[in-house]
Amino acid sequence: MCIELTEEQRILRDTLKKLGKDKLERLTVESDRADKFDHESLGLLKEIGIFGLPAPVKYGGSEANATTLTIVLEELGYFSPSMACTLIGHLALVRPLFLGGNEFLAERYFMKMAKEELGAFCLTEPGAGSDAASLKTKASLEGDEWVINGTKCFITSGGVADFYGVWAVTGPGKGADGISLFYVDKDAKGLSVGKIEEKMGMRGSQTAEMIFEDVKVTKEYMCGGVGKGLKLAFEGLDLVRCGLGGVSCGLAQAALDQAIQYMKERHQFGRPIAQ
Known part of the structure; x- marks a missing residue:
């Protein structure tokens, strides 16, 4: 099935691609080598409203659907798998709030999400x-x-x-x-x-x-x-499963692109091994 992206979804995807090429890719390597949480990438993603995407509009969020969130996770899977993992844990708390949250909980924690709290x-x-x-x-x-x-x-x-x-x-x-x-x-x-x-x-x-x-x-x-907690846990995990597919696609595409680039640069017997 072919899904036509909205203009907003295309802009979001392109914004993440640019941020990924300009900064996230480098920060991912640095944080992984240093074995430290990537606070700088987290801050950059908060600046463009990524962690507030799932919160309802009434609480200041964007009320993004599963397709939008999967687009985000695919791009993060390509440039910053660590931040994709961080976002997955965050998103898993969204649906339980929708389904089981009282007004106090919904207002308090959806507003936290809208303020880019993790x-x-x-x-x-x-x-x-x-x-x-x-x-x-x-x-x-x-x-x-x-x-x-x-x-x-x-x-x-x-x-x-x-x-x-x-x-x-x-x-x-x-x-x-x-x-x-x-x-x-x-x-x-x-x-x-x-x-x-x-x-x-x-x-x-x-x-x-x-x-x-x-x-x-x-x-x-x-x-x-x-x-009612365990049922809500499974509801939360169901929401992020499609997003995990997006992360996997992003990772696979990054691996393929790097392999192709290496094959073009690596020479043996007087020619690139890609030939």
Whole structure:
């Protein structure tokens, strides 16, 4: 199926291509070699409104659709895979807010997105990866507050995000129906960064352990109601799967272009190996 891009989508794609050639490509190499989070690329992308794209117009965002987001991720996959990874974690928190967020949550966190604040998806634990229903992080209701305790691992943008979507057990013994979702700000008391992972690639995107020790949030910070968290997690992941296809296409095109360029430059037996 052929999809005709809108004028706005073409402008966005061309803007990212130019930014990629002018700056992101170089910054990606530098951050990967230094094994440091690519703050400069993040800042450049915020300047052109990339992280506010999915937020609804009523909260100051652009309400971008899946096609637009996939275009963005394909270009980032080509020039800056680390920032593509960072954006994926951010986007995974969008649909849960649409489907389960109360007015307080929607206004607070969609406005954060519109202001180009970065979110992180906190689901994975040492013993709960593909089997997400096996979470050990718990949230207990004490008066008007939920108290969260547990450890998350392999969290994209852990330690650099402005807010976190956190999945925790609120109904022990209920499996998937006993998991709820909370939104937590980076400065919440009791929230800290543990081990920062050493990776083979995409090192401009930080992957870290996040530790929750008696982190308290009021009832308004629960998204979707008690026991609805895991369904919202899957909804969030479904949105970004098409975007992951875009990232993969961008990466593959970059690899092909570099291979062709090398074949033209590399000479053997008196001629380029491309001949």
